[in-house]
Amino acid sequence: MSPAGVPLSWYLVLAAFLFTLGAAGFVFRRNIITMFMCIELMLNAVNLTFVALAYHTHQVDGLVLAFFVMVVAAAEAAVGLAIILTVFRNRASLQIDEVQSLRD
Amino acid sequence: MLLWLIPAFPLLGFLLNGLIGRRAPKSFVNAVAIGAVAASFLWTLKTLAALWPLDAPCLETYFTWIQAGDVRIGFDLAVDRLSAVMLLVVTGVGLLIHIYSIGYMAHEGGYYRFFAYLNLFMFFMLTLVMAANFLLLFVGWEGVGLCSYLLIGFWFLRSSATNAANKAFIVNRIGDFGFSLGVYLIYIHFRSLDFAPVLATVSERPVESGVGPLTLIGLLLLVGATGKSAQIPLYVWLPDAMEGPTPVSALIHAATMVTAGVYMVARCSAIYLHAPLALETVAVIGLATALFAATIGVTQFDIKKVFAYSTISQLGYMFLGAGVGAFGAGIYHLWTHAFFKALLFLGAGSVIHALGEQDLRKMGGLRHKTPITFWTLVAAAVSISGVPFTAGFFSKDEILLAAYHHAPWMYWVGTITAGLTAFYVFRAIFLAFLGEPRGWQHAHESPPVMTVPLILLAILSLVGGLAPVSRFLAPMFPPHEAGHEMHLVVISVGAGLAGIALAWLFYVARPGLAERTAARLGALYQLVYNKYFVDEIYQAAVVQPVIRGARSLLWQKVDVGLIDGAVNGLGARACAAGDVLRRIQSGNLRSYAAWVLLGSFLLLLAAGLAGGAR
Numbered sequence: 001m002s003p004a005g006v007p008l009s010w011y012l013v014l015a016a017f018l019f020t021l022g023a024a025g026f027v028f029r030r031n032i033i034t035m036f037m038c039i040e041l042m043l044n045a046v047n048l049t050f051v052a053l054a055y056h057t058h059q060v061d062g063l064v065l066a067f068f069v070m071v072v073a074a075a076e077a078a079v080g081l082a083i084i085l086t087v088f089r090n091r092a093s094l095q096i097d098e099v100q101s102l103r104d
Numbered sequence: 105m106l107l108w109l110i111p112a113f114p115l116l117g118f119l120l121n122g123l124i125g126r127r128a129p130k131s132f133v134n135a136v137a138i139g140a141v142a143a144s145f146l147w148t149l150k151t152l153a154a155l156w157p158l159d160a161p162c163l164e165t166y167f168t169w170i171q172a173g174d175v176r177i178g179f180d181l182a183v184d185r186l187s188a189v190m191l192l193v194v195t196g197v198g199l200l201i202h203i204y205s206i207g208y209m210a211h212e213g214g215y216y217r218f219f220a221y222l223n224l225f226m227f228f229m230l231t232l233v234m235a236a237n238f239l240l241l242f243v244g245w246e247g248v249g250l251c252s253y254l255l256i257g258f259w260f261l262r263s264s265a266t267n268a269a270n271k272a273f274i275v276n277r278i279g280d281f282g283f284s285l286g287v288y289l290i291y292i293h294f295r296s297l298d299f300a301p302v303l304a305t306v307s308e309r310p311v312e313s314g315v316g317p318l319t320l321i322g323l324l325l326l327v328g329a330t331g332k333s334a335q336i337p338l339y340v341w342l343p344d345a346m347e348g349p350t351p352v353s354a355l356i357h358a359a360t361m362v363t364a365g366v367y368m369v370a371r372c373s374a375i376y377l378h379a380p381l382a383l384e385t386v387a388v389i390g391l392a393t394a395l396f397a398a399t400i401g402v403t404q405f406d407i408k409k410v411f412a413y414s415t416i417s418q419l420g421y422m423f424l425g426a427g428v429g430a431f432g433a434g435i436y437h438l439w440t441h442a443f444f445k446a447l448l449f450l451g452a453g454s455v456i457h458a459l460g461e462q463d464l465r466k467m468g469g470l471r472h473k474t475p476i477t478f479w480t481l482v483a484a485a486v487s488i489s490g491v492p493f494t495a496g497f498f499s500k501d502e503i504l505l506a507a508y509h510h511a512p513w514m515y516w517v518g519t520i521t522a523g524l525t526a527f528y529v530f531r532a533i534f535l536a537f538l539g540e541p542r543g544w545q546h547a548h549e550s551p552p553v554m555t556v557p558l559i560l561l562a563i564l565s566l567v568g569g570l571a572p573v574s575r576f577l578a579p580m581f582p583p584h585e586a587g588h589e590m591h592l593v594v595i596s597v598g599a600g601l602a603g604i605a606l607a608w609l610f611y612v613a614r615p616g617l618a619e620r621t622a623a624r625l626g627a628l629y630q631l632v633y634n635k636y637f638v639d640e641i642y643q644a645a646v647v648q649p650v651i652r653g654a655r656s657l658l659w660q661k662v663d664v665g666l667i668d669g670a671v672n673g674l675g676a677r678a679c680a681a682g683d684v685l686r687r688i689q690s691g692n693l694r695s696y697a698a699w700v701l702l703g704s705f706l707l708l709l710a711a712g713l714a715g716g717a718r
Binding site for chain 2: 023026027028030035096097099100101102103
């Protein structure tokens with residue numbers, strides 16, 4: 001039981017909900033930017049789990065991992081946005097279904 | 105004693121000529137090749153003089169060649185009385201033939217290559233006769249086979265030469281297969297391959313009455329000897345080997361390499377004496393080959409073919425000598441044969457050099473144009489015919505007398521062969537040198553570089569029999585009954601003289617008689633003239649089935665069907681599998697994501713089921 005009285009399970013349920021939302025959005029949405037934001041959502045859901053568990057168990061490992069995830073997310077954002085920008089310049093479209101020229 | 109120097113000189117000569125001889129002048133090639141063999145000869149003389157009287161073998165151990173478990177095979181060389189005789193023959197006659205080759209090969213391409221091969225041959229032959237264990241002997245044995253192949257096929261642009269080279273090599277493989285099996289058996293039974301311990305162990309065993317391991321070893325080694333020494337049934341390669349340059353025929357296919365089988369049998373005399381069945385086989389094969397090849401020699405018209413069959417026949421004599429227990433006499437005949445047969449070939453080479461023709465029917469009347477060749481060839485011919493007090497007389501009669509004490513019928517067959525031998529050799533000489541020229545215009549005597557070796561060999565052919573080889577070798581072999589029946593000697597000499605007289609009658613006194621006799625004999629003559637159709641029989645019974653089997657079964661079924669099928673099938677299956685898997689790569693990013701989700705879900709599920717809630 002955390003000091004603020006919010007039980008651990010609430011954090012975990014919230015994180016699971018956010019992750020499911022992100023995953024579902026990634027699968028079902030077609031706009032690349034939306035999909036990109038869904039990825040961020042999943043990453044942050046996992047981050048929330050890490051931080052909550054670290055707080056709960058009084059161990060620093062989860063916090064460290066959360067920082068790692070943030071760094072990766074920042075790098076991914078930089079690369080991902082650059083790719084999206086290029087795709088849009090080349091095709092004037094952000095529909096993911098139209099980007100499949102590497103299929104065969 | 106630095107025994108290794110004896111084979112090392114020719115090896116050095118081979119390396120020098122083989123590596124830089126191509127760009128070097130002929131004088132350099134000559135100096136290296138002749139110098140190497142001469143150095144080897146001189147070092148042999150020095151070694152033998154230092155070791156004299158060679159009562160005990162001189163063994164030198166250089167390094168361990170193979171060490172595996174309790175097997176130790178060393179690079180060991182040894183000289184005893186038997187190898188001393190062989191060393192003198194190989195280096196002495198080899199030196200003369202090398203010198204002769206300078207003249208004979210003067211106008212040929214690949215001059216340096218020829219001498220490099222000849223020196224390589226000398227290296228392997230000397231390794232063979234000095235080896236102190238069976239495996240090293242086998243190295244020399246295979247090495248001389250390789251050089252024989254290279255030199256038979258020396259004029260490799262002629263398909264007949266390359267075919268002959270292949271034939272010699274393949275037929276020898278059959279013999280060598282038997283030989284290597286014999287060597288394995290020796291190792292299995294004696295746990296060693298060194299001559300001294302193996303032969304000492306054999307000597308302590310009882311004589312085998314039936315077919316025992318020693319008989320098996322003896323017969324397998326004999327298979328190797330029939331291949332290398334051109335005995336029935338593996339003699340067929342030697343007549344074809346005459347495609348090589350004539351000095352090669354003299355050195356490899358008359359004086360040295362083909363006698364390796366006789367040397368090996370003599371070296372293993374302890375094994376054969378303890379396996380009477382194998383020894384009897386040696387005698388019978390030798391005798392049968394001697395008679396068989398002599399009859400073929402009577403009908404041939406190619407001067408080199410006549411002498412090739414003569415070589416086969418004389419090798420048969422040597423095996424007969426060994427087979428009746430007179431190993432010393434066999435080696436004695438090897439010694440004298442080296443002189444007169446090398447001389448016969450070199451003389452034939454001199455004729456071929458003069459005319460550019462090998463067919464006896466197109467020669468005739470060469471006596472005045474090439475007197476030195478004529479007279480030296482006559483010296484060789486009287487020697488091989490066993491005319492009294494020439495070299496061949498002593499050795500042949502020793503074999504025949506030993507054969508008489510073993511089984512009288514062997515003596516009589518041997519005597520008939522002696523008559524045939526005298527007949528065909530003098531037939532060749534009469535056809536080539538007497539009578540009128542038949543279709544040649546220009547002939548010239550060979551240069552001194554060729555005639556001097558001929559003269560030296562002629563002297564050796566006449567007096568070389570005075571060297572008491574068999575008495576020298578007597579301590580190496582157990583004593584056998586040596587007869588001195590004067591009447592037997594007279595009969596065999598008479599057979600030889602009768603053969604000469606008959607040849608005179610047929611080819612000088614009554615020209616045309618030979619053709620009439622041949623016509624009267626009809627089918628029999630055709631049978632012998634066509635060499636008993638042995639080549640054709642082998643072709644139909646062995647070669648064609650093997651080729652057909654290789655074509656229809658091994659090539660079209662095993663290779664195309666099984667091996668190619670397996671490889672191509674594997675490739676086709678991989679392609680098909682890839683074609684199926686390719687469909688997963690739809691390019692649709694959202695379906696990838698769905699797969700990832702599904703996969704991770706299944707992974708979690710599996711982990712949950714397997715590990716449970718921990």
